[in-house]
Amino acid sequence: MTTSSNSLFTLGRMLVVSLVLVGAGTAVMSWNNNEAMPEVPSSPAAFPVELISAQVFTLDQPYTHWYRAEQPQVDAGMLVVLKVDEVELLHPRQTAQPVLQIGAQTAEPLNLGHLSGYVIALLPARRLDDGVIDLDLAKTPIFYGEAALAEELDAVALQNRLQDALAQGAIIPSAKVLEEASGEALHFANDYDLRLWAADMIATWSPYEMELVETMRVPLLGQ
Amino acid sequence: MLLPLSTLILLSSTAGHGLEIDGKTSLTKRMASPVQIHLTGTPGQPATLLMDVDSGPSIFRGISVPLGLTPALRVVPLGLIPGGGVLDIEVTLPNKPSLHNQKMYVIAAITDPSLPGGFELTNTVEVTLVDRNMPLAGNPLATYPSFEYVSAFNEGAQIGVAVETSEYPEIIGRTGDIYIVNAKTRAEWIANPNLVDVGGGAQTQTFSAGPITANRFLVNAGTLSGDAGAGLGVGYDIVIDLNQDGVLNGDDFIDGYSDESGLYVVHDLTLPGPYSVVETIYSGGTWLGQDTYYPSNIGSLGEVPLIVISHGNGHNYQWYDHIGEHMASYGYVVMSHTNNTGPGIFTASTTTLTNTDYFLANLATIDGGILDGHIDSSNITWLGHSRGGEGVVQAYDRVFDGLYVPTDFVIDDIKLVSSIAPTGFKPPTTADPHSVVYHVWTGQADNDVSGCASNTITWTFQIHDRAQQKRLSTSFHGVGHGDFHDGGGSSVASGPCLVGRPTTHTLMRGYFLPLVKHVIEGNIPAKDYLWRQWESFRPIGSPSNADNPCIYVDLQLRDGDEIDRFVLDDFQTNTLPTMSSSGGGVNALVSNVAEGKLRDTSGSFTHSLSDPFNGFTYATDADIGRGLVFDYNSDTTLGFELLPADQNVSRFAYFSFRAAQGTRHPLTISLLDDQIFSVTLTDTAGVSSTISIGAYGGGIEEPYQRSSCGTGIGWGAEFETIRMRLSDFQNNGSDLNLCSIEGVTFNFGPSSGTSEGRLGIDDLQFVAE
Numbered sequence: 001m002t003t004s005s006n007s008l009f010t011l012g013r014m015l016v017v018s019l020v021l022v023g024a025g026t027a028v029m030s031w032n033n034n035e036a037m038p039e040v041p042s043s044p045a046a047f048p049v050e051l052i053s054a055q056v057f058t059l060d061q062p063y064t065h066w067y068r069a070e071q072p073q074v075d076a077g078m079l080v081v082l083k084v085d086e087v088e089l090l091h092p093r094q095t096a097q098p099v100l101q102i103g104a105q106t107a108e109p110l111n112l113g114h115l116s117g118y119v120i121a122l123l124p125a126r127r128l129d130d131g132v133i134d135l136d137l138a139k140t141p142i143f144y145g146e147a148a149l150a151e152e153l154d155a156v157a158l159q160n161r162l163q164d165a166l167a168q169g170a171i172i173p174s175a176k177v178l179e180e181a182s183g184e185a186l187h188f189a190n191d192y193d194l195r196l197w198a199a200d201m202i203a204t205w206s207p208y209e210m211e212l213v214e215t216m217r218v219p220l221l222g223q
Numbered sequence: 224m225l226l227p228l229s230t231l232i233l234l235s236s237t238a239g240h241g242l243e244i245d246g247k248t249s250l251t252k253r254m255a256s257p258v259q260i261h262l263t264g265t266p267g268q269p270a271t272l273l274m275d276v277d278s279g280p281s282i283f284r285g286i287s288v289p290l291g292l293t294p295a296l297r298v299v300p301l302g303l304i305p306g307g308g309v310l311d312i313e314v315t316l317p318n319k320p321s322l323h324n325q326k327m328y329v330i331a332a333i334t335d336p337s338l339p340g341g342f343e344l345t346n347t348v349e350v351t352l353v354d355r356n357m358p359l360a361g362n363p364l365a366t367y368p369s370f371e372y373v374s375a376f377n378e379g380a381q382i383g384v385a386v387e388t389s390e391y392p393e394i395i396g397r398t399g400d401i402y403i404v405n406a407k408t409r410a411e412w413i414a415n416p417n418l419v420d421v422g423g424g425a426q427t428q429t430f431s432a433g434p435i436t437a438n439r440f441l442v443n444a445g446t447l448s449g450d451a452g453a454g455l456g457v458g459y460d461i462v463i464d465l466n467q468d469g470v471l472n473g474d475d476f477i478d479g480y481s482d483e484s485g486l487y488v489v490h491d492l493t494l495p496g497p498y499s500v501v502e503t504i505y506s507g508g509t510w511l512g513q514d515t516y517y518p519s520n521i522g523s524l525g526e527v528p529l530i531v532i533s534h535g536n537g538h539n540y541q542w543y544d545h546i547g548e549h550m551a552s553y554g555y556v557v558m559s560h561t562n563n564t565g566p567g568i569f570t571a572s573t574t575t576l577t578n579t580d581y582f583l584a585n586l587a588t589i590d591g592g593i594l595d596g597h598i599d600s601s602n603i604t605w606l607g608h609s610r611g612g613e614g615v616v617q618a619y620d621r622v623f624d625g626l627y628v629p630t631d632f633v634i635d636d637i638k639l640v641s642s643i644a645p646t647g648f649k650p651p652t653t654a655d656p657h658s659v660v661y662h663v664w665t666g667q668a669d670n671d672v673s674g675c676a677s678n679t680i681t682w683t684f685q686i687h688d689r690a691q692q693k694r695l696s697t698s699f700h701g702v703g704h705g706d707f708h709d710g711g712g713s714s715v716a717s718g719p720c721l722v723g724r725p726t727t728h729t730l731m732r733g734y735f736l737p738l739v740k741h742v743i744e745g746n747i748p749a750k751d752y753l754w755r756q757w758e759s760f761r762p763i764g765s766p767s768n769a770d771n772p773c774i775y776v777d778l779q780l781r782d783g784d785e786i787d788r789f790v791l792d793d794f795q796t797n798t799l800p801t802m803s804s805s806g807g808g809v810n811a812l813v814s815n816v817a818e819g820k821l822r823d824t825s826g827s828f829t830h831s832l833s834d835p836f837n838g839f840t841y842a843t844d845a846d847i848g849r850g851l852v853f854d855y856n857s858d859t860t861l862g863f864e865l866l867p868a869d870q871n872v873s874r875f876a877y878f879s880f881r882a883a884q885g886t887r888h889p890l891t892i893s894l895l896d897d898q899i900f901s902v903t904l905t906d907t908a909g910v911s912s913t914i915s916i917g918a919y920g921g922g923i924e925e926p927y928q929r930s931s932c933g934t935g936i937g938w939g940a941e942f943e944t945i946r947m948r949l950s951d952f953q954n955n956g957s958d959l960n961l962c963s964i965e966g967v968t969f970n971f972g973p974s975s976g977t978s979e980g981r982l983g984i985d986d987l988q989f990v991a992e
Binding site: 037063066067068092093094095096097108109112149150151152190191192195211212215216218219220221222 | 504505506507508509512535536537538539540541561563565566567568569570573585588589609610644646648670671672673678680681704710715717
């Protein structure tokens with residue numbers, strides 16, 4: 001993995017924030033003991049999704065993006081941290097869940113986030129000829145669309161959902177937010193290493209999910 | 224006594240003389256049994272019985288003989304035909320192990336000097352000889368049939384023996400010693416017929432004419448060991464030594480003269496097995512994290528079956544210790560893997576497939592290769608939870624349809640697919656278990672895959688009802704979605720009297736072990752745990768409703784074509800309520816009858832006359848599962864006719880069906896208790912016999928008393944299987960002829976059990992043992 005020179009600063013900032021979040025997370029811990037399954041909020045795109053950090057990533061080996069019907073191969077995108085106040089959007093359930101979208105593309109959440117309100121996700125993007133990725137957060141809303149199985153959503157469906165989301169009030173991150181959120185670019189050999197890196201971010205932003213983090217850190221067979 | 228054939232048979236053509244054995248011209252009898260010969264012929268003429276293993280015909284002295292005239296030909300002189308022209312005489316069938324399952328062709332030759340050949344031959348009677356193996360071990364019942372013959376007994380339970388003397392009249396008036404002996408195979412019995420009692424000493428009893436209650440005895444107070452190590456059930460045989468010589472011979476009675484034991488004593492299935500367990504966690508990369516459990520002595524166990532666990536959405540593959548530890552302690556290898564449930568069911572199915580392949584392809588590496596050469600990859604069980612529960616079905620379907628080609632296993636290697644609270648996103652075209660043995664777990668308090676009528680994705684039984692062959696279900700009241708894993712946190716449960724995670728895991732251990740033992744290994748006593756009424760029989764460590772008032776367990780088991788069966792009515796064809804799927808008439812005197820799809824159409828569990836299948840969540844619009852619903856509040860009946868071609872049910876062991884109470888119906892609410900009714904079999908001679916389903920303990924359970932999903936209280940309709948042993952209907956000399964059953968009648972109302980109720984019924988079939 002290679003990062004730019006300000007990575008220590010960024011990591012330090014994440015750790016500071018995580019200490020703050022321990023207290024903030026306690027406020028939503030009641031989910032853990034709540035026997036009732038919360039209803040999926042209606043008009044989910046109306047609930048704000050705040051961009052906390054965003055780092056471009058590139059990979060030597062692509063991986064399959066399973067979160068849409070076309071199942072494209074992905075070798076670039078953004079690793080983002082999102083803050084979601086309406087945690088009912090995130091509550092894990094077996095029935096259909098709101099689907100995280102960035103514009104007309106689905107994102108892959110790497111953690112649940114319902115206990116902390118923070119979601120770490122991969123936003124797939126195409127790598128253009130000049131090496132720049134085809135994802136401009138300044139033009140693209142991040143939102144939770146209506147409950148569905150992401151694997152069943154194709155380009156047409158995603159475009160329609162984007163229009164619905166815009167109608168519900170989905171917003172594009174402001175320039176100020178983008179400036180504060182932008183982090184160093186990341187490069188890995190493959191998505192396994194990317195996810196290992198992301199596991200540290202989950203540990204930082206959503207410390208209630210250390211069990212998930214540990215499963216992501218399980219060593220590769222033979223190593 | 225054998226006489227030279229040439230001295231007995233001066234053959235002529237077969238004419239009007241008649242021969243019957245036990246009143247029949249085709250029958251199956253145990254060897255050494257007495258049979259009644261009924262022969263008509265010319266008075267004063269000598270008659271001879273001829274038996275051969277070949278039906279011929281042969282030419283003897285220019286005349287056609289309906290026998291093969293093989294070296295096995297037996298000749299038995301019968302004496303003279305009496306003056307009335309009818310000879311009734313009892314003869315004893317031969318008894319040689321080599322004759323087991325041998326069809327004998329029997330004719331009589333009657334001397335008639337007036338005929339050209341000097342003899343006349345009768346018709347042929349076919350007698351199939353079988354070993355002297357009969358059910359003896361079981362439990363006394365408070366009401367008719369007064370005794371149930373069973374395979375499995377829990378360790379510490381009393382063991383009874385009973386003989387129905389109308390079936391075995393030769394025992395009347397005789398005294399025998401009843402032995403419980405360590406089980407022997409048939410070959411071992413032939414090699415060593417000596418009797419050594421292990422139950423505290425042989426018990427001497429005299430058998431008398433009368434009802435079965437006159438000939439049922441307690442033979443063991445529960446002292447027999449059930450310690451089968453990693454197995455399930457210690458086998459014992461029961462022998463009634465009628466000549467009291469300490470040897471199995473003559474016409475002694477035996478239960479267990481085969482590779483199947485007469486009975487099995489079973490230890491507490493909820494407790495760990497004998498092997499210590501090693502757990503190892505590793506990853507093969509993205510979506511290839513695996514948590515594997517195996518017995519520490521795997522190196523000495525040969526090849527053992529594999530169980531693969533696919534978790535649910537938001538769950539973790541390390542949350543199934545209660546399954547992994549338990550099954551590995553009994554000699555299985557269990558691999559639980561990361562499951563890509565977030566995108567959906569297809570992706571989950573992909574990770575089930577890729578992880579199974581990865582595991583099998585990397586045995587040389589996992590934990591230093593200790594598993595290499597010790598996995599029986601031809602015996603794989605897939606167990607999935609929620610989205611993973613549907614995923615394992617889609618995984619099977621994809622391989623079945625050729626849409627995924629595994630690298631390290633084939634479709635036939637998947638022997639059992641079990642789903643815990645599966646979702647129902649996918650239609651039958653992509654989530655079909657086809658012919659694999661399929662099992663489903665349901666928690667009636669599940670607040671995620673809830674089963675509410677409003678969302679078919681939460682209907683846990685729909686995949687079960689798609690299964691075309693053997694299918695089973697286990698339904699627990701008071702159990703939530705999160706109770707099935709051990710990840711802690713919420714039970715994700717809603718409803719009264721919640722059971723909680725530890726008790727749920729005890730229930731799961733006690734059921735999953737016999738499920739796998741039965742399906743994968745063909746274990747015989749394990750099957751008893753999969754269908755006998757929970758109220759009267761369950762694993763020792765599993766609580767009953769008396770132990771814990773929240774515990775209600777409803778079981779379904781429908782056998783498929785893996786065994787001989789005749790489906791009387793599954794309501795899939797001949798869709799009018801007046802005709803069964805097998806083509807016979809249906810006479811429904813019950814009220815408000817509706818035959819149709821087992822589908823709640825109202826979107827809620829609120830009672831409505833316009834939604835006759837209220838609470839039935841077994842078939843979506845895309846499914847085809849059908850059944851019959853009705854209600855009653857007085858004595859009434861529901862009858863099914865057997866067509867003549869189907870009336871011989873003597874080859875079957877059980878009459879089986881499933882029934883469920885209609886939720887929130889006024890006639891259900893009024894009692895809120897087990898529904899009890901009776902079943903009558905009637906033969907073509909008009910003889911009938913009736914047994915209450917309550918005789919075996921329990922009945923059809925009332926719905927879980929959970930509110931929401933509409934107005935009122937009561938959750939989804941839960942089918943339970945009832946299996947009634949056909950020979951039970953013959954107890955107390957009922958004279959019911961199982962060779963010619965013309966009708967099955969369900970009797971409802973106060974004279975037959977519960978005074979009123981609303982029921983659904985389905986899958987009426989006769990099945991072999």
